[in-house]
Amino acid sequence: MDLSAVLQFQFLDAYWGPVVATFAMLFGAFIAWLFLKGSRRMAPSSPSMEKERTYGCGEIVKSSETQADAEKFYSPIKEVFGGLYDYIRPGHSGRLNTYLLWVISGFVVIMLWIIVQLG
Amino acid sequence: MIVDDLTILAIVVPLIGGFLTPLMGMLGRKVGSPKVRDYFALLVSIVTVVFMFYIGKAVIGQGQMLTYSLAGRLAPWGINLAVDGFAFLAGLVGSSVTLVAVVYSLGFMEQGHGLDKYYLLLLILSAGMIGVSFTGDIFNLYVFFEIMSLTSYGLVAYYRDGKALEGAFKYLVIGALGTVAILLGIGVLYGMVGTLNIADLSVRLGAIQAASGFTSPMMFALGLFIAGFGIKIGMIPLHVWLPDAYQAAPSSITAAFAGGTAVVGVYALLRSTFMLFGAVDMSTIFVFLGFVSMIVGAFMALVQTDLKRLLAYSGVSQMGYILVGVGVGGLGAGLIGVEGGLFHMLNNAIYKSLLFLCAGVIVYKVGTTDMDKLGGLSSEMPVTTLTFLIGALAIAGIPFFNGFASKLQIYFATLQVNPLFTIISVVISALTLAYFLKALGEVFLGQPTEEVKESIAESKSIPKKMLIPMVFLAFLCVLLGVLPQLGLEIVEPASEALLSRVEYVEEVLHAAI
Numbered sequence: 001m002d003l004s005a006v007l008q009f010q011f012l013d014a015y016w017g018p019v020v021a022t023f024a025m026l027f028g029a030f031i032a033w034l035f036l037k038g039s040r041r042m043a044p045s046s047p048s049m050e051k052e053r054t055y056g057c058g059e060i061v062k063s064s065e066t067q068a069d070a071e072k073f074y075s076p077i078k079e080v081f082g083g084l085y086d087y088i089r090p091g092h093s094g095r096l097n098t099y100l101l102w103v104i105s106g107f108v109v110i111m112l113w114i115i116v117q118l119g
Numbered sequence: 120m121i122v123d124d125l126t127i128l129a130i131v132v133p134l135i136g137g138f139l140t141p142l143m144g145m146l147g148r149k150v151g152s153p154k155v156r157d158y159f160a161l162l163v164s165i166v167t168v169v170f171m172f173y174i175g176k177a178v179i180g181q182g183q184m185l186t187y188s189l190a191g192r193l194a195p196w197g198i199n200l201a202v203d204g205f206a207f208l209a210g211l212v213g214s215s216v217t218l219v220a221v222v223y224s225l226g227f228m229e230q231g232h233g234l235d236k237y238y239l240l241l242l243i244l245s246a247g248m249i250g251v252s253f254t255g256d257i258f259n260l261y262v263f264f265e266i267m268s269l270t271s272y273g274l275v276a277y278y279r280d281g282k283a284l285e286g287a288f289k290y291l292v293i294g295a296l297g298t299v300a301i302l303l304g305i306g307v308l309y310g311m312v313g314t315l316n317i318a319d320l321s322v323r324l325g326a327i328q329a330a331s332g333f334t335s336p337m338m339f340a341l342g343l344f345i346a347g348f349g350i351k352i353g354m355i356p357l358h359v360w361l362p363d364a365y366q367a368a369p370s371s372i373t374a375a376f377a378g379g380t381a382v383v384g385v386y387a388l389l390r391s392t393f394m395l396f397g398a399v400d401m402s403t404i405f406v407f408l409g410f411v412s413m414i415v416g417a418f419m420a421l422v423q424t425d426l427k428r429l430l431a432y433s434g435v436s437q438m439g440y441i442l443v444g445v446g447v448g449g450l451g452a453g454l455i456g457v458e459g460g461l462f463h464m465l466n467n468a469i470y471k472s473l474l475f476l477c478a479g480v481i482v483y484k485v486g487t488t489d490m491d492k493l494g495g496l497s498s499e500m501p502v503t504t505l506t507f508l509i510g511a512l513a514i515a516g517i518p519f520f521n522g523f524a525s526k527l528q529i530y531f532a533t534l535q536v537n538p539l540f541t542i543i544s545v546v547i548s549a550l551t552l553a554y555f556l557k558a559l560g561e562v563f564l565g566q567p568t569e570e571v572k573e574s575i576a577e578s579k580s581i582p583k584k585m586l587i588p589m590v591f592l593a594f595l596c597v598l599l600g601v602l603p604q605l606g607l608e609i610v611e612p613a614s615e616a617l618l619s620r621v622e623y624v625e626e627v628l629h630a631a632i
Contacts, residue, residue, distance in 0.1 A: 022601045067565055070424040070490040073557045096289055099359040106356035111342040113404050118333045
């Protein structure tokens with residue numbers, strides 16, 4: 001293996017220099033860390049019990065209640081693409097005969113595509 | 120011994136090693152050391168990867184194509200193995216993923232039952248994967264593919280509870296449909312030209328194509344191959360078995376499926392279609408099915424509440440990127456598209472295995488992958504959190520990580536064909552990041568519930584044997600992100616081999632002259 005080729009600085013005909021980009025990003029992260037460190041020196045954090053607890057409208061919330069519901073996590077996206085989900089979710093019901101229907105219909109789609117493209 | 124002999128040894132060693140594993144188990148129990156079996160399986164996996172190293176030195180380092188004729192009968196009359204850059208890439212991934220799974224299993228399956236059968240099936244799965252990759256005979260490819268599939272059904276059913284048996288049964292029924300389709304396709308081609316050697320088939324089918332165009336039996340066989348292999352790689356709309364099987368199987372096995380059998384399935388699909396039917400004709404259908412898989416997989420992953428199901432659907436989506444990359448290669452993007460697709464196949468094997476191994480650690484510590492029951496694991500499992508984060512950023516295509524390098528190639532390739540393709544690919548990458556941020560938030564951030572705290576307190580500490588493969592894979596995600604050229608050293612010969620139909624035929628049939 002040619003080590004010089006492996007360690008070259010350019011990728012994709014020089015559109016992307018991964019090594020340079022990595023060092024640039026690490027340098028950026030270092031600068032950000034310096035800012036954070038400096039700001040904490042100027043205004044040290046002093047977490048009180050109130051600050052550390054989780055509040056919801058002024059009430060202390062149990063840790064289990066702070067967990068977002070995995071089903072509703074992206075509910076706006078589900079609402080926007082409701083039509084797509086209405087179409088694809090019933091097909092993932094777990095019933096084997098539905099699954100077999102998917103496979104057979106998949107085969108038919110592939111065959112039709114081949115006939116249209118190559119026939 | 121010449122290096123060509125290693126190609127058959129790379130198949131035979133895990134095959135025989137697999138059958139010897141139960142004997143090692145019996146022997147170990149007799150002498151009071153049942154771990155002998157586990158370390159024997161580890162030794163077999165290491166030896167196989169060492170063989171791959173030497174095969175790689177010849178194929179990648181020296182640009183050779185290795186051929187081996189079984190029982191001295193030369194191709195096309197006898198069965199032969201033919202290992203070019205593409206076959207090597209698939210074989211390397213298959214054997215390496217098996218090694219990772221075995222090392223991880225030393226810790227993960229410590230308390231498991233029936234481990235004689237577990238390691239037997241895992242090693243034969245490895246032999247099947249390497250066999251599919253290395254064979255130069257289409258019927259042998261089917262046989263090895265069937266070996267790979269049958270062992271997979273057994274491994275999915277490993278836990279023998281309702282979910283495992285249901286997942287395995289669904290996989291068996293749908294997988295059997297796939298393998299029957301492949302066998303039928305082979306039968307059609309054999310009926311047409313009377314040969315099973317891939318190189319010879321390529322020559323004879325090419326002659327028919329030149330004389331009479333793409334005939335109806337050829338179209339039928341092509342459809343059967345795409346459907347048959349498409350089932351194994353979880354290409355939509357043939358993916359339905361995948362989430363159930365991935366959720367039910369032990370995580371070490373799911374990692375081997377996501378990283379190994381899926382890659383070998385892609386190999387079989389591309390090798391058979393490109394070699395037998397020509398590259399350009401396939402491109403539009405791969406792009407079409409790739410985008411459908413990419414989009415539907417991402418949208419389904421977005422709404423999952425179980426981590427392993429989310430990972431399964433994300434695998435379907437990533438398979439779409441691979442198909443799109445390879446497809447646009449034939450639509451005008453050229454080598455950069457094929458390279459991007461195959462590089463993404465390699466990268467996907469790495470981070471997808473990593474993510475499933477992380478899910479396994481969560482099962483080991485907490486006993487569930489239901490995201491609604493998890494949370495706040497970062498403080499208890501810092502290494503798993505970090506490796507999962509790396510895997511998630513890699514799959515989402517964030518710079519620094521390997522997924523970015525291959526996705527960037529695919530973006531460039533799609534841009535040369537149709538900018539709309541690039542926009543869709545980028546948007547789906549953003550969706551990938553969105554559902555992995557959800558997984559990170561649900562599983563690792565926030566406060567752990569009382570149940571989670573209790574489960575963690577009652578469980579044993581995570582064995583180093585489980586963490587080492589995860590850290591290694593995470594390291595590879597970063598290494599190939601910072602130095603993508605390292606991955607391209609393997610991927611470039613693979614891409615060239617995939618497109619070099621004539622060179623493959625000359626190399627294989629030249630041995631017969």
